[in-house]
Amino acid sequence: MSDKLNIILTAAQDHATQIVAPNVDAWNAAKAWPRDASDKAGVAGLTGLYAPEEWGGQGFSLADGIQVYEQLGFADGAYAFALSMHNICTFAGCGYGTEAFKETWARDLTSGRKLANFALTEPQSGSDPIKMYTRATINGDGTWTISGSKAWVSLATEADVYFTVVKTSDAPGHKDMAMIAIPADAPGISFGPLYDTPSYNFLPMSEMYLDKVVVSEDNIILPIGQGLQGSLMAIDIARVSIASGCCGLMQAALDTALSYSKNRKMFGGKNLDLDGIQWMLGEVATDLEASKLLYRKAAEALGTPEGPLMAAHAKRFVPDAAVKAANTCTQVLGGMGLLQPYGLDRLSRLAQMLRIVDGTTEISRVVIGRALQKRAAGLPDLPVPKGFGEADQDTAAVAAE
Numbered sequence: 001m002s003d004k005l006n007i008i009l010t011a012a013q014d015h016a017t018q019i020v021a022p023n024v025d026a027w028n029a030a031k032a033w034p035r036d037a038s039d040k041a042g043v044a045g046l047t048g049l050y051a052p053e054e055w056g057g058q059g060f061s062l063a064d065g066i067q068v069y070e071q072l073g074f075a076d077g078a079y080a081f082a083l084s085m086h087n088i089c090t091f092a093g094c095g096y097g098t099e100a101f102k103e104t105w106a107r108d109l110t111s112g113r114k115l116a117n118f119a120l121t122e123p124q125s126g127s128d129p130i131k132m133y134t135r136a137t138i139n140g141d142g143t144w145t146i147s148g149s150k151a152w153v154s155l156a157t158e159a160d161v162y163f164t165v166v167k168t169s170d171a172p173g174h175k176d177m178a179m180i181a182i183p184a185d186a187p188g189i190s191f192g193p194l195y196d197t198p199s200y201n202f203l204p205m206s207e208m209y210l211d212k213v214v215v216s217e218d219n220i221i222l223p224i225g226q227g228l229q230g231s232l233m234a235i236d237i238a239r240v241s242i243a244s245g246c247c248g249l250m251q252a253a254l255d256t257a258l259s260y261s262k263n264r265k266m267f268g269g270k271n272l273d274l275d276g277i278q279w280m281l282g283e284v285a286t287d288l289e290a291s292k293l294l295y296r297k298a299a300e301a302l303g304t305p306e307g308p309l310m311a312a313h314a315k316r317f318v319p320d321a322a323v324k325a326a327n328t329c330t331q332v333l334g335g336m337g338l339l340q341p342y343g344l345d346r347l348s349r350l351a352q353m354l355r356i357v358d359g360t361t362e363i364s365r366v367v368i369g370r371a372l373q374k375r376a377a378g379l380p381d382l383p384v385p386k387g388f389g390e391a392d393q394d395t396a397a398v399a400a401e
Contacts, residue, residue: 002064004058004060005060005064005067008045008046008049008058008060008065008068009067009068009071011044011045011046012044012046012068012071012072013071013074014044015040015041015044015046015071015072016071016072016074016075016076016248017074017075019037019040019041020037020072020075020076020079021074021075021076023037024075024076024079024202024346025340027201027202028199028200028201028202028346029201030202031194031201031202032202032204033082033155033158033202033203033204034202035158037079038082038083038112038115039112039113041083041112042110042111042112042113043111043112045058046068046072046083046112047083047086047087047090047109047110047111047112047115048087048090048094048109048110048111048112049065049068049087049091050062050065050087050090050091051090051091051094051095051106051109051110052094052095055094055102055106055107055110056106056107056110056111057090057094057110062237062240062299062302062303063296063299063300063302065087066084066237066240066241066244066295066299067244067296067299068083068244069081069083069084069241069242069244069245069248070244070245070247070248070251070292070295071248072245072248073244073245073246073247073248073249073252074248074249074251074252075248075252076200076350077200077245077246077248077249077322077347077350077351077353077354078200078202078203078350078353079202079203080241080244080245080248081154081203081241081242081245081354081357082117082154082155082203084237084238084241084242084245085116085117085118085154085155085238086109086112086115086116086117086155086159087241088118088234088237088238088241089109089116089117089118089161089163089181090106090109090110090116091237092163092179092221092222092230092234093105093106093109093116093163093181093221094106094109094110096221096222096230097181097219097220097221098217098218098219098220100216100218101181101218101219101220101221104218105161105181108160109161114160114161115155115158115159115160115161116159116160116161116162116163116181117153117154117155117156117159117162117163118154118162118163118231118234118238119150119153119162119163119164119165119182119208120150120164120165120231120235121150121151121152122134122148122149122150122151123149123151123207127359127360127363129165129174129228129231130172130173130174130228132148132165132166132167132177133148133149133167134146134147134148134149134150134164134165134166134167134210135147135148135166135167135168135169135170136166136167136168136178136180137168138168139214142216142217143214143215143216143217144166144180144214144215144216144217144220145212145213145214146164146166146180146182146210146212146213146214146215147210147211147212147213148166148210149207149208149209149210150162150164150207150208150210151207151208152195152205152207152357153191153205153206153207153208154203154204154205155203155204156191156194156204156205156206156207156208157184157191157194157204157206158204159184160183160184161181161182161183161184162181162182162184162189162208163179163180163181163221164179164180164181164182164210165177165178165179165227165228165231166178166179166180166227168224174227174228175225176224176225177224177225177226177227177228177231178220178222178223178224178225178226178227179220179221179222179226179227179230179231180215180219180220180221181215181219181221182210182213182215182219183215183219186213186214186215187213187214188210188211188212188213188214189208189209189210189211189213190208190209190211191206191207191208191209192206192207192208192209193206194206197353198349199345199346199349199350200349200350200353232308233302233303233307235311235358235359236302236307236308236311237302237311238357238358239298239311239312239314239315239358239359239364240295240298240299240302240310240311240314240315242315242318242319242354242357242358243291243294243295243298243314243315243317243318243319244295244299245354246291246295246318246319246321246322246351246354247288247291247292247295247318247322249322249325249326249347249350249351249354250284250287250288250291250321250322250325250326251288252343252347253284253322253325253326253328253329253330253344253347254281254284254285254288254325254329256329256333256342256343256344256347257281257284257328257329257332257333258272258281260332260333260336260342261277261281261332261333271332277332280328280331280332281328281329281332283328284324284325284328284329287321287324287325288321288325290317290321291317291318291321291322294313294314294317294318295314295318297310298310298311298313298314308367309367309368309371312359312363312364312365312367312368312371313364313368315358315359315361315364316361316364316365316368319351319354319355319361320355320361322351322354322355323348323351323352323355325351326344326347326348326350326351327348329344329347330344330345330348
């Protein structure tokens with residue numbers, strides 16, 4: 001680990017333990033994004049992780065920068081998720097945006113003075129981005145007029161700019177898709193009621209409505225024809241980032257169970273002295289170590305042909321392991337694990353949320369299944385038993401001719 005990476009991970013750990021963890025319950029009660037906290041994250045260097053240093057970023061590789069969310073996830077998975085999406089947008093803006101966009105936005109985004117979020121999903125389509133109704137019309141002066149709606153927009157009403165995927169024609173498919181950054185103060189942008197979420201109320205999420213919103217061509221992030229491809233890359237980064245945050249969540253759940261069971265007296269001894277408790281928590285510990293190895297390997301694969309599959313493996317396995325860890329650790333505390341002060345109910349709900357956002361566990365299984373089909377096609381055939389009277393397909397075809 002480089003000295004630079006060690007410094008940023010320490011900064012993330014300090015931010016998690018000193019800023020996020022002591023205040024997250026109050027943030028949830030207030031149902032408001034803690035802008036002061038994200039401002040401090042910016043000062044700590046946590047809001048421009050992958051952006052070039054020339055634009056005020058840290059210049060980390062994806063593989064290195066993604067480890068930050070493991071530290072943040074120890075305090076709160078939703079907070080880690082929000083900052084991960086901001087970092088992905090900042091990475092896209094600094095890497096693919098126009099020079100005019102970078103001059104206007106880059107340093108404000110890398111410093112955290114302004115926040116960004118990604119808008120792809122629509123109310124009617126969920127995991128099917130091809131079924132997109134948001135349309136952009138390109139005007140004679142080069143501006144884009146955009147109308148449509150997006151769903152599950154994080155940092156709704158709070159972000160300063162929304163990296164939005166649009167179609168530019170009524171033709172089916174994705175070849176006309178593009179990504180454009182829409183400023184939050186653009187006339188015609190509005191938001192629906194905030195979603196009533198169970199344990200991450202401080203993270204505002206809602207639908208976003210675009211009514212003839214006019215945006216400068218300077219704000220094009222990915223041109224026509226590259227919108228879907230770029231979005232899928234962003235989602236792969238998000239999936240691995242979520243897996244990283246889940247590892248922090250698992251560590252928090254495990255530490256809570258250990259801190260409780262080492263002193264809880266039962267049957268003439270301490271809970272942690274019982275084989276059954278040790279086996280339960282040992283399984284969580286093994287899943288945690290396996291999850292760390294998997295998300296880090298997936299992070300190293302991002303941007304390569306293996307990236308999407310490895311991201312799917314990480315998103316399939318690690319959030320499931322986090323749900324299991326939160327439930328197991330709750331069980332170790334017994335009835336006390338249901339009480340709010342111990343925080344395990346919040347971790348359970350967060351883990352379930354992280355199984356769903358940016359591609360459900362089932363979508364990851366689809367990606368993995370297709371990869372297995374592709375691999376199977378290249379393997380030699382093995383003899384398969386046939387039923388009585390069943391003819392080989394080739395033999396039957398010849399007979400038919």
